[in-house]
Amino acid sequence: MSSFDVAIIGAGPAGSTLARYMAEKGYKVAVIDKKKEIGVPLQCAGLLGRKIKELNVLPKEFIINEVNGAYLHSPSNNILKVSKKDTQAYVIDRIGYDQHLAEIAEAEGADFLYKHKVKSVNNSSGKIIMANQGHKELSAKVIVGADGHSSIVSQSFNKSSKTFNAAQYLIETPKPLETNFVELHVNSNISPGFIWSIPISETHSRIGLFGNHDYKTLTNFLEEFMISNSHFTGSNIIKKYQGKIPVFDPKKKLVHKRSILLGDAASQVKPTTGGGLLIGFACAKIASDVVSRSLDNEKFSDLKDYESQFKKRYWKELKTQIMVQKTFELLNNNDLDQMFIKSKEKGLENIISEYGDMDSQSLLIKELFKRGLIFDILPKIFYRSVSHIWKFF
Ligand SMILES: Cc1cc2nc3c(=O)[nH]c(=O)nc-3n(C[C@H](O)[C@H](O)[C@H](O)COP(=O)(O)OP(=O)(O)OC[C@H]3O[C@@H](n4cnc5c(N)ncnc54)[C@H](O)[C@@H]3O)c2cc1C
Incomplete structure (x- = not known):
């Protein structure tokens, strides 16, 4: 049975990016994907904020x-x-980009196994079983579930995701x-x-x-x-x-024994828009630092740092977005129309243009609270639920 330092399940953009970081540092990396052609079929609008x-x-x-x-x-x-x-x-050309990210990880020395569907993982031993002939099993010191929204790695220690x-x-x-x-x-x-x-x-x-x-x-x-x-x-x-x-799940466990979750598998997506590429890339960097350290120290309990660093960086933004999303869900079409009309009257176009950012909305929301504008544009009955968001800042 082949053995690796890290086995990444899923050669999507998040998995391939982490594979490149780990291979660049000289670790023995396997990337396993059930697809024969990476990135196909297209499942993305391909819009990436400038922070890319x-x-x-x-x-x-x-x-x-x-x-x-x-x-x-x-x-x-x-x-x-x-x-x-x-x-x-x-x-962006999302298919071409996914394939490029896989190619440059492979060029750094990561081993890619295509057309290999992972059936099960053992988070204690690091053993991975695949549904194919050929490479049926491999083992790794650390397993990364970058296997998308219906992640098999996530299901081994979390409830099914919404x-x-x-x-x-x-x-x-x-x-x-x-x-x-x-x-x-x-x-x-x-x-x-x-x-x-x-x-x-x-x-x-x-x-x-x-x-x-x-x-x-x-x-x-x-x-x-x-x-x-x-x-x-x-x-x-x-x-x-x-x-x-x-659906972003704040209760999802991202680390269990030798395994961690990354990208859509970890529900690392913006609650308001569903965009996941930029957060996935930022988390690949966090994961690469934490996984390298635990491999060097042979201390897998250190993997817990991945979850705490993710939360430190993103918790406030993601929770703000959940609250924005919940407020939107309460509004009917008439409320939404009124909100747009009032927003125009109150000059929100300029404020959104100045403070808005497609990847982080907390700065804008904070500014709208500071200027008292949130209460001007929303129907009165939502004041109480919206006040909750303000307490958060
Ligand atoms: C319609 C649509 C539009 C979107 N538009 C945007 C956008 O404009 N901007 C943005 O930032 N995000 C967008 N997203 C979200 C974005 O596509 C995802 O966040 C991103 O693809 C997540 O990358 P990933 O690497 O985590 O997972 P994925 O891209 O899902 O890759 C997971 C990989 O794991 C493999 N895999 C799964 N299970 C197994 C298994 N058991 N064994 C082996 N391999 C397995 C899959 O074959 C796949 O290659 C959109 C999503 C959709 C559906």
């Missing part, structure tokens, strides 16, 4: 478009326009799109989810949504939206995609 430049490599060839603002639409189409001068987000369904179409629009703006459309029928349109060119966009409904309901909703919205009426649907987004 601090958190991972992003070669130019994978950047399809750059965005510096957003149009936020209420159910009756009241619109808030928020933007900054500089690029705020990149729209997920949202997501659907996305690649469309060709009859009217030209503003390529440097994304669109977000809120509607209480899909709250806490929303509809997005991420332009990849003047004529093509990734339009999608997530929510608590089944795929059929979501796609019906999306198609009705496209018919009723003059920007998208008459669009040609080129491809349809579907996927799952984990």
